[in-house]
Amino acid sequence: MTCLALIISFDRPWWWVVLIPVVALILWIGRKTLSGLSSRTRKVALGIRLFCVALIIGTLAEPQFRRTNTQMAVTVVLDASKSQPREVNSKFADSFKKWEEQNRNDPDNLLGVVTAARVASVQIIPRRLDGFDIKDVGPTDATDLASGLRRAMAVMPPNAANRIVIVSDGNETMGDLMDAARSAEAARIPVDVLPIRYAIDREVIVDKLIAPSTARPGEVAVLKAVIVSTKPAKGKLSILMNGQPVDLDQASDDLAAKVELVAGTNVQAVPIRLPANGPVKFEAIFEPLPDADGKSPDTLTENNRALAVTFIGGQGRVLVLTSRPDEAKELVRAIEAGSRTITVKEPYEAWSSLAELGSYECVALVNVSASEVSQSQQEDLKTYVHDLGGGMVMVGGDQSFGAGGWIGSTVADILPIKLDPPQKRQMPRGALGLVMHSCEMPNGNFWGRRCAEAAIDALQAQDLVGVIEYNWQDPAGGWVFPLQVVGDKSAPKRALGGLTYGDAPDFQSMLQAMYKSLTAVPAGQKHVIIISDGDPQPPTDALLAQYVAAKISISTVAVFPHSPFKGAADLSKMKRIADRTNGTYHEITDTTGNLRSIPEIFIKEAQTVKRSLIWEGDPLIPQITTITEGLRGISLLPAVTGYVVAADREGLSQVSVRGAQNDPILAQWQHGLGRVVTFTSDATGKWASRWMGWDQYRQFWDQHIKWAMRPASDQNIRIVTVDEGEKTRVIVEAVDEKGERMNFLNWRARAVSPDGVATSFDLVQTGPGRYESTVDTSKAGSHTISMGYDGGGEGPGAIRGAVQAAITRPFADEYRSLRDNAALLEQVAKRTGGRVLAFTPEAKDLWDRKAMTMPVSLRPIWVGALILMLGVWLVDVAVRRVRIDIPLIARSVAGLFGKAKEQAGEQIDALKVAREKARERMAKQAEAGGGRVGQSIGLDGSEHGEASSAKFEATAEEIAYLRKSNRSMEEFTGPGAPIESRGAPAEGPSVEQAKQDAEAGLSRLMRAKKRAQDDIDQS
């Protein structure tokens, strides 16, 4: 049970010093001010006043309730990194159960758990022991004990005594544990440590693989694998080049080379002939062989690999992407000039990694639509241009730019033109109709909706879309979304929720309704997509002929037909519809996975309506508006008969050639480290037939490709990287062709981490031709660095170049530790006043309260004291000012029952008697000496010579009576004892009159007695 020790303490106890003089003062003042009170009352009043003053002083002294807590919290910082032996966690779990059992009857012992790896994670906030479960600990490839300790300090309960226990081998790879320990020391938190001791005596580490950062194709490079071994060991060394093993031992079938290691550092040199251009990733892998005792010389296998990257430069590699190689033929011939290496590929298989894409100096897309390039490829292209300095040239055609569905794509962001034509251009819009019959597909409802959504997404706001299906409630209708403007796409997408997925008996009624709607709207391009299993009856030939006449194409997507074999009726029916109307037929018959391609089909088909973004007309000579490097020596361009309409982009893009209505045809700009050129007409005979025979055709393309291309890797730039733990220092030494150091270069540098995150960094000149920077390389893997430089100026004499390098961190530093670092932990314990514990401590040791300062919680109570003081003060006032006549009160109460009347009558009778006597006395006096009536008698009984008025003055007897009854004038003059309240005489006019007479006399008597009392007081 929690034990509370209630104590009141004062935060400013020195206020009590004033109590004694204040008390004396009060006593002295009270003698005067309280003298009119009776003795008893005076004492009570004084006592209350002193109490009130004490309360005031106590409030000023800031009183507090003081409570000492007996709870103690132990927060365990558990090292969860990879370098920990696996049995640590299970041992800790066993210990936890033991502590739970031992603390069953002691709820004052609290336990919290924080795991520390690359990040610190709170697993249990300190609480009474109740189960233990480790959840996500985050990445385990690093150890940041400092972060764990700080997190443990953050979660400690403030009202308990706290200890922290670090369970670790002490090998930290991040952060500074001693620094965190200093914080704990300052906060007076003892940190106990529980070292996990181990020593790996059998270990082989492939420390690094050294390879040249740049080389020429065909060159023989000598790779050096640095291998550290604790003991002599035997094993096999393999070298992979771009994932493929290199034959290192041609004398045997084994590709790997047998190596014998000595204890210590070994360097294995491996000469390798380098392939053609591009980045080459090398990987060295060591495989240990059992020794004579059959034991492996290696304990951890995670550190048996090392990576290196060499960039092999050439004359310039260009990748040409096209699905129609014929269209790119002339262009390829044009750019092959200058000994470039041209690779032509279809977009989908163009590259498998960013590194492979990065091996090209320029990428040219020739009439490629967005649907041919995956989203990840688009991301790669963006990174390739912006971060790796690659060049891109986009050449037009009827499948390119806006007509190719690139509007709103990732690649659109890096183009020097905007793909949405300007409003003022008033391009004809497209109209798309969707005929939905997906009910018999697997998950037909889901895929039907997905397809429709994908198609709508491919449209622009001004396009029209309509969705129709067989509606069992309205077989003549079936519009899910009548043909109308797409707008922001929310309306048509919302309408898809109304799809009923009816089983259409025929296509005729739906196509008839669709035809009627499409022919009623003005649109540049009209297209219909049907998705079905082919079951419904085909439309009539007459209706298909109407479609053809109206230039409305129908594409069909046959999905899971009932007869999936060639020539089957439902398939041929669908194909016939597409063929007849110049649409495209798609067939999905695979039962696994192909369904995912259906939305892509819909996107591609929907883009058919984008052809409305194409300008085609009479031959038009494009106007050169700006002379650029690409147009150097060209003053006149041949006519074109078509191009894709686009718009200018604000900013630094440069439009050098324009078409009708000022449309940009040729534009270029610098984007990040790279350059982009766009040409919205085509490179074929379709729109640029007059270009094919133009004598400057090759010059035009050669110059533009050259301008966009990333400069070849400069052999005069030397890069050295220095490992500084989590960071790497990059040192660049630049010399020109004459060997002179290049100074004052402007660098643009980007580093791309293994997970694709690109960051910029600055290179600062630190010496003649020497530039340095630091790059974060904490993540394991290959970091690619691209650096472009220029020395200012344009044209042939401009100093410009680029260089790439790679920094590899093959495995986490976790795997470099071969023994524990218990010494660090012991230092932490010593600094903070903690202990070094055995691995499985008992609960009583863990929650040892000896030398612990138990926390005290203080609660101010001055407000309560103040309220009490106010109450006491009111009592003080009441005691002094309010006469509590208990007998009077008693009489009053009794008066309610009649007894008081008698007492009142007795008093009146007594006063009457006194008055009669007074009259007699006065009469006697008058008789005796002609004294005047009313001669007063002093309080001492002496007679005064002054004549009295009608006033009645107290006689000596009356005065004596007063003194005897111990009453003051206040009793007669005060509000507490009106005569009337003492009881009126019995009813009857005589009694009333007597009463009035008595009252009049009493009033005079009271005034006389008051004067007598005053005389007494004065004496």
Place this chain on the structure above:
Amino acid sequence: MTIGLSPHGDGAGAVWVADTHYNRVLVYAMPLLPTDGSMNTEQPELLLSFGTYGTGPGEFTYPSDVLVLSQPDGKTIKRVYVSEFGGNDRVSMFEPESAGASQGMRFVGQFGHAGDAADPSGFQRPQALALRPASGDRPDELIVTDSVNHRLGRFTLDGGLIAWLNGAGVPGRSAGQFWHPRGMLMLEDGTAMVVEFGNNRLQRVNLDTGTCLGLFGAPGSGDGEIAEPWALAAVGRRGFVVDARNHRLIELKLPSAGVHFATDSGTVPPLAGVTTGTLPTRSPRPSNP
């Protein structure tokens, strides 16, 4: 599906199934119905299977219905008609290869082809077949629902066209018009009860005049409503409608007795999942001007 004679020639009943998407006809022995009302889970014997995919004579694309014509002796099969759609859109005729033992069926002829309503012999999804027994001077007739042409055809047993009901093929909601007629049942009085997929109703028609004699049901899923009905069958006076979109069978009381099964015996146990009720009759709508 239909109930017909067994191809064994023994006069026993058999279930003939148009196995649409496997492009064939299957014939099963009649399943025995326990008289104690319990379920019969025994797989009936497959007596015959014929048909392969194709467009040639005797081949099928998507067979939709089967009709078995008996010889006057009531024991052997005279002829089997199979309607199909999916490109062939015709009615094929088969006869037993030999009387008696279960041999195959041989193709003997076909009528109709894929075509719209303008084509007098055009079919667009002949969905259901029924035999209209002879009456007086009128011989037996073959009735075919030409579903996508929205009409009913009357044919001789050799496939000669007698007449079309709603022959223009214009779909409609009025009485006497059809919208995707599918299942059909011949009533004893020579009228036909037609299930209309598109109109979500049943319509009883005079096959001689095409006059509507009653409309039953309304689109919906509540009581008395149907949605995308496919077929209609009868057991005694009890009719059962396949209410496809509502995933149920609706039992209704037929206006007059339906077809009796040759092997019908005793009490027919109630069918699971059947909603019993009466479809409200609807007044015939006036024809469109």
